[in-house]
Amino acid sequence: MPVPPRVVTTADAVELLRRLAGRHGPLMMHQSGGCCDGSAPMCYPDGEFVVGDRDVLLGLLDLRLAVGETARTLPGDRDAVPVWISGSQFDAWKHTRLVLDVVPGRGSGFSLEAPEGLRFLSRGVVFTDDETAALASAAPLLGRDWAAGARPEPATEPTVVAEAADACPVPPARGATS
Template sequence: MADTPRRVRATAAAMDLLRRLRGRHGPLMLHQSGGCCDGSAPMCYPAGEFVVGDRDVLLGLLDLRLRVGELPATPPEPDDIAPVWISGPQFAAWRHTQLVLDVVPGRGSGFSLEAPEGFRFLSRGRVFDSDELATLATVATVTGADWERGERPTASTQPQVVAEAADACPVPGRGTPWNPV
C-alpha cells in the first residue's frame, strides 16, 4: 500500500513562526477557519483555548522540531506538536485538498496568536492526485470525538516541512498546457 499522504504540510517560514509563538505562549493548536469575522484563515491558539467540536476533523499534527525535508528520528514530546483542525462540513468540501500552512507579511485576525507579529498565517492548497485520494479513502479521519477517546492519526513517512509553498503546491510555469504564454 502507498504511504499515506499528509493532509497538512507547512512552509519553513510558518514552522519558524509557530516555534516563536510556542516559545511565548506554550503548546499550540490551529483551526482552519471557515469564514465569518476571520475569513478563511488558519487560526493559531494556545493549546486548549479553542474548543474543538466533536465533528471537527484533525488534518494532522505539525511536529515543530522538524525542518525542511526532515523526518522525526524519535517521537515528539506533547509540547512539540501543534494539531491542525477543520470543521466537519468544511473538511467535506476540502477533503480532496492538501492544506499547506504558509505565512505572509500583514496583520492576521485579532483572535490568532500571530496577529501582533506583523505576519499572518495563510492556507494554500494542492489537490491530491487520484492515487493519493485512493490511499486516503482507506484511512479513517480523526474527529474531535475520536481525539477525546484517545485516537490519533496514522503516521506518514512523507516530509512535513517544505521550503516554500510552491514546493508543495507548484504553480504551472510558462510553456505548460496550463500556461502556454
C-alpha cells in the first residue's frame, strides 16, 4: 500500500488559500496545539512562524490541484503550502489524517483568514490499520530536515476533496433515522 497523505484539504480551503497567497505571497500552515487560538489551523506568510527542529511536516498542500487530481511533481514555492504540527501534538495525532476545511466565522486574529469572515477548521479521520502500517515505513519530515533542504515526495493519491465529508464522513446525529 502506498503511504497515505497525513493532510488533505477541501476545495473551499484551497480556494481561500489561493486568494490569500495572491495577497500575501507564499504561505504556511501550523496546526496549533491550543492555548489562545483553540487548536486551530493557523495560516501565515511563509517563514513568519518559526518552525522548530522537532516540528513535523504533515504535508504540502498543492494549490495547483483541483478535486481528485494527483500531482506528479512537488509544487513550486508559490503553490506549496507546508502544513506543520508540533512534535508533541503530532504524537497525539499521528493516527489521524488532518482534513483542512474552511467555515464561516471569525477565527483567530493571528491567522491570515481572520478578516475574510471565514476560518480554517481541522477535522480528522483515524487511519485504517493498513494505512497505519504504510505510514510506519515512512518517517515524518522534521523541521530540522526541512531547514537542511529535505522535501517530501509528492502524494500518490489525491489531496483535494470536494467537501470535508468526502474525507471525513460525519456520523448521523443521535436518534436520526435513515
